[in-house]
Amino acid sequence: MSDTLIHDLATLTIRDAIRLLDARAISAVELIAATIGRMEVTEHGIHAFVHVLANQAREEAIAADRHRVAQRRQRPLLGIPLAVKDLYDVTGYVTTANSEQRRHAPAATRDATAVANIRGAGSIVVGTTVTQEYAAGVVSAPARNPWNTDRIPGGSSGGSAAAVAIGSCLGALGTDTGGSIRTPAALCGVVGLKPTWGRISTAGIYPLSPSLDTAGPIARSVPDALTLFFAMANRAAEIDAVDDLLSPFGLGERPLEGVRIGVLDGFFTEDTQSEVVASVRDAASDLRTLGAEVIEVKWDNALAARAVGAVVNRVESGAVHHDHLRNEPDLMKPDARMRFEVGQLIPGSRYLRARLAREVLRDEIARLYRDQRLDALIVPTSPATAADVETLTVEVPSGTEPVGSAFTRLTMPWNTTGQPVVTVPCGNDAEGLPIGVSFVGRPDDEITLCRIATQYERATNWFQRAVAASEE
Amino acid sequence: MPSDDSSPDTRFAQQLLALAGVAAEEDDPRLVAIANELAAQTRFSALIDAVLADGGVPAEAVVNAVERFDPAWTPATGAEVTA
Numbered sequence: 202m203s204d205t206l207i208h209d210l211a212t213l214t215i216r217d218a219i220r221l222l223d224a225r226a227i228s229a230v231e232l233i234a235a236t237i238g239r240m241e242v243t244e245h246g247i248h249a250f251v252h253v254l255a256n257q258a259r260e261e262a263i264a265a266d267r268h269r270v271a272q273r274r275q276r277p278l279l280g281i282p283l284a285v286k287d288l289y290d291v292t293g294y295v296t297t298a299n300s301e302q303r304r305h306a307p308a309a310t311r312d313a314t315a316v317a318n319i320r321g322a323g324s325i326v327v328g329t330t331v332t333q334e335y336a337a338g339v340v341s342a343p344a345r346n347p348w349n350t351d352r353i354p355g356g357s358s359g360g361s362a363a364a365v366a367i368g369s370c371l372g373a374l375g376t377d378t379g380g381s382i383r384t385p386a387a388l389c390g391v392v393g394l395k396p397t398w399g400r401i402s403t404a405g406i407y408p409l410s411p412s413l414d415t416a417g418p419i420a421r422s423v424p425d426a427l428t429l430f431f432a433m434a435n436r437a438a439e440i441d442a443v444d445d446l447l448s449p450f451g452l453g454e455r456p457l458e459g460v461r462i463g464v465l466d467g468f469f470t471e472d473t474q475s476e477v478v479a480s481v482r483d484a485a486s487d488l489r490t491l492g493a494e495v496i497e498v499k500w501d502n503a504l505a506a507r508a509v510g511a512v513v514n515r516v517e518s519g520a521v522h523h524d525h526l527r528n529e530p531d532l533m534k535p536d537a538r539m540r541f542e543v544g545q546l547i548p549g550s551r552y553l554r555a556r557l558a559r560e561v562l563r564d565e566i567a568r569l570y571r572d573q574r575l576d577a578l579i580v581p582t583s584p585a586t587a588a589d590v591e592t593l594t595v596e597v598p599s600g601t602e603p604v605g606s607a608f609t610r611l612t613m614p615w616n617t618t619g620q621p622v623v624t625v626p627c628g629n630d631a632e633g634l635p636i637g638v639s640f641v642g643r644p645d646d647e648i649t650l651c652r653i654a655t656q657y658e659r660a661t662n663w664f665q666r667a668v669a670a671s672e673e
Numbered sequence: 674m675p676s677d678d679s680s681p682d683t684r685f686a687q688q689l690l691a692l693a694g695v696a697a698e699e700d701d702p703r704l705v706a707i708a709n710e711l712a713a714q715t716r717f718s719a720l721i722d723a724v725l726a727d728g729g730v731p732a733e734a735v736v737n738a739v740e741r742f743d744p745a746w747t748p749a750t751g752a753e754v755t756a
Contacts, residue, residue, distance in 0.1 A: 505724045508717035515714065535703065543710045551718050558724040 210235035211368035215281055215425040216443070218371055222269070222280055229269070229280025229325070232371075233262040236282040236327055240369040246350050248343040249364040250328040251287045252294050258282065261325045276323030277440035278432055284370040286361050287329040288336050289313040289416075290405040298407045299334045299341075301532040302525055313405025315374060315416050315433040322437040327370050330360030334537045336376060336409045337518060339384055339608040340593065346389060348634055352587035355385030355608060361419045362389040372420040372429050376406060378413045379514055380583075380612025383624040386419050387582035387637025388608075390626050390664060393419045394426040394651070397644045398619035401433045410517035412556075413510065413616045423447070423623060423658050427651040446648050447655040455492030456656040462488055463498035463569075463578045468507075469611055472599050473584040480628030480636045481581045484657065488579070491660055493653075498573055506562050506614035512547065512555040513617075519544020536605075559617055566618050570643060577653050582624040582637035583608055612639075621647045623654045626663035635663075 210232055213221070221227045237255050244250060265280040290296050290309035297303045312320065320326065331344040333356045341359025346352040347367040354363040358375030362385035365373050375382040377395040386393025394417045401416040408414055418429030424443050431439045439446075451458025464485050470478050489495045519526075522541040530538055569575070585595035588604045595607045615622045620641055627638035640657075642650030658664075 502724060505720040508720040509724075511717050512714060512721065515710075535706070539703065539706045539710060543707055543714065546707075546711060547714055551714075551721075554718070554725060555721050558721045561724055 211239040211371075212421075213371060214422045215278070215371045215420065215428055216422065218281055219277065223275075225269075229262040229265040230259070232280055233258050233282055233325060233327065236368065236370055239367065240328070240364075243347075243367045243369060247345050247347055247363050247367055247369075249330050249354075249360040249367065249369060250284070251297060251299075251331055251360070252291075253328040254291075254294075254326055255328075258325050258327045265323065265325065276321070277437050278319065278428075279323030281324040281372070282327045282370050283319060283324045283429070284328050284330045284361055284364045284373040285316055285326055286358050286373070286375050287332050288357075288376055288407045289316050289329075289374060291316055291326060291329055294329060296329075296407055298336065299332050300537075302529050309405070311405070314402035314435075316405070318402075318435045318437070319374070319429070319432045321435070322432040322440065324432065328364075330358070330364050330373060332360060333357040334534050335407065335518075335522065336378065336381060337537045337540055339380075339604050340590075341385065342590070345590065346587045346634075348390060349587065349632070351590060352634065353388070353590055353593070353604065355388035355583075355587065357381040357385075358393075358419060359385045359389075362386050362391055362393065365389070365391045365419050365421060372418055372425055374429075374433065375417060375419050376403075376409075377415045377417055377612075377616070378409045379510055379609040379616055382415075382417050382419060383582050383612050383622060383637070383639060384608045387624045387626075387639075388587040388635065390629075390635030390637075391419055391421055392423055392426045392623065392625055392658075392664070393417070393637075394423075394430055394623045394647065395615070395621060396430055396434075396647050397621045398616070400621075400645065400647070401430070402435075408521050410514040410521070412517060413514055415616070421664055423625060423651050423655045426623060427647065430647055430651075447652050449656055450652070451492050456659070457488060457491040457493035457653065460493045460576050460653055461574055462493050462495050462653070463573055463575045464495060465498060465500055465503070465578055465580050467499060467501075468503035469580040472597050472602075473581050473611075474586065474595075474597060474630070476628075476630045477581050477584060477586070477636050481579065481638050484627045484638045484661075485579060487661055488657060491656055496573065498569065498575070498578070500566065500569060502562055502565060503614050505558065506566075506617040507610055509555045509559050509562060510613035510617040512551060513559070514613075515540060515544040516547050516552040516555075517544070519547070563618050566620070576642075577650060578641040580639050580641065581611060582639045584611055586630045586632070586634035586636060615639075615641055620644055621650050623647075623650055625654050625658050627661070628663060 290313040336357040339356040341356035344360045346354045361373035361375045366389040382393040420426040449456030588595045594601045624637040624639045628636045640654045
């Protein structure tokens with residue numbers, strides 16, 4: 202297989218790959234060979250993977266092609282190569298969670314439910330991807346950002362986002378507790394969907410903060426993200442209907458006719474890089490052009506929603522790691538150890554008050570959607586583009602900010618409310634680094650959210666534009 | 674002081690007490706990080722207090738603050754109670 206063909210196949214969307222496989226224009230063996238081949242030529246610089254399941258993936262691809270030839274009942278993702286964050290149990294492999302404490306843990310004896318579901322839909326797991334230690338952070342070392350390997354991919358699903366962006370898989374599974382799907386997706390220029398909390402099983406996923414932990418997909422397009430959402434949620438029967446579900450709301454050049462979208466400024470833009478703010482404003486303008494009614498709205502308690510998420514996250518993760526802090530604290534990296542220790546020092550009364558405030562804030566944001574008749578909100582996904590791996594800081598209007606706060610403060614409010622959010626590429630900064638815009642939807646309505654975001658993506662297509670530019 | 678064969682809980686408590694003692698005397702980077710994080714948490718708690726003071730707490734939220742999610746996406750209408 203030529204390098205060009207490897208590259209072309211490895212950069213397909215899942216929806217296109219399904220069409221080509223169904224038409225017998227390509228085989229699963231070719232598709233797996235392309236993604237493994239892509240991995241082989243890029244991993245030395247990207248370091249997205251912990252375990253590569255190359256031989257297993259090749260064998261599964263041969264079996265997938267045999268199934269297809271035999272015209273047995275087709276599974277919708279038959280032969281599609283996916284990667285899985287090293288926080289999900291994958292049968293036969295150690296879920297390391299990037300922790301020294303788990304280097305000698307036993308291999309998983311069964312798949313996490315979401316992994317079993319994507320395999321049940323026919324997909325092939327090509328590897329497990331790098332995360333931050335116990336998913337508590339945004340750096341995801343040693344993974345690097347494909348757009349500039351001196352930059353972090355974001356985290357904690359950094360390996361998944363990098364692998365999708367570089368073409369080592371067609372999609373990947375991530376988790377999001379304070380932004381861990383959305384941030385790396387935005388920094389790596391791909392799409393990340395944080396579903397409504399509770400929509401996808403977290404069984405078999407190493408917990409961080411259970412009342413915030415959310416499983417979801419990272420992909421190259423919004424239709425791909427919805428496809429993987431259905432597969433992860435054991436709703437594979439709906440995958441064939443994705444194209445219909447994502448149809449335009451209006452005719453012709455006004456596909457968002459009748460859709461009402463709120464733009465949140467204030468907390469989300471006041472300490473955000475100017476290029477990011479400008480790109481999101483351009484996105485709002487594009488949405489108007491596409492027929493949407495776009496209005497300015499306010500949410501004064503966004504900062505408080507971030508605070509609630511931070512307190513809940515610390516206390517719950519401190520409880521999750523109760524035994525680790527007592528038995529093997531020296532095997533934890535300083536950042537994770539400090540976070541979990543702090544979680545154990547916060548009084549129970551503070552935690553309960555945070556949980557009460559969470560209820561108030563959920564009601565408040567629900568009232569905003571109802572009163573303003575909103576279908577979605579848009580905000581910047583991150584206040585800055587990808588940070589340097591050495592400094593681990595970003596420059597924002599108020600000064601230099603550590604990545605840990607910068608890359609969670611705009612995402613965490615939506616973990617507090619539990620709403621579904623999809624981040625979509627919306628531009629690049631002067632250095633060519635990707636910028637993401639988040640569409641925030643109503644709970645349990647990922648389909649409408651993705652339908653709105655798809656119209657924007659189809660009209661702007663930043664991912665494909667960036668890929669094309671990188672090849673010039 | 675407890676002996677070396679004390680339980681993990683006791684050892685952890687010892688570590689925290691030691692940290693508190695050192696914190697008073699030394700500029701330990703780990704302690705500074707923990708102190709900064711706790712300071713941030715205090716600021717967060719002040720914001721949470723303000724939300725509870727301003728917004729009132731839906732009565733049902735007091736009873737069931739954990740995992741309630743309203744799929745109909747409508748605001749709670751229960752009687753307001755003071756925090």
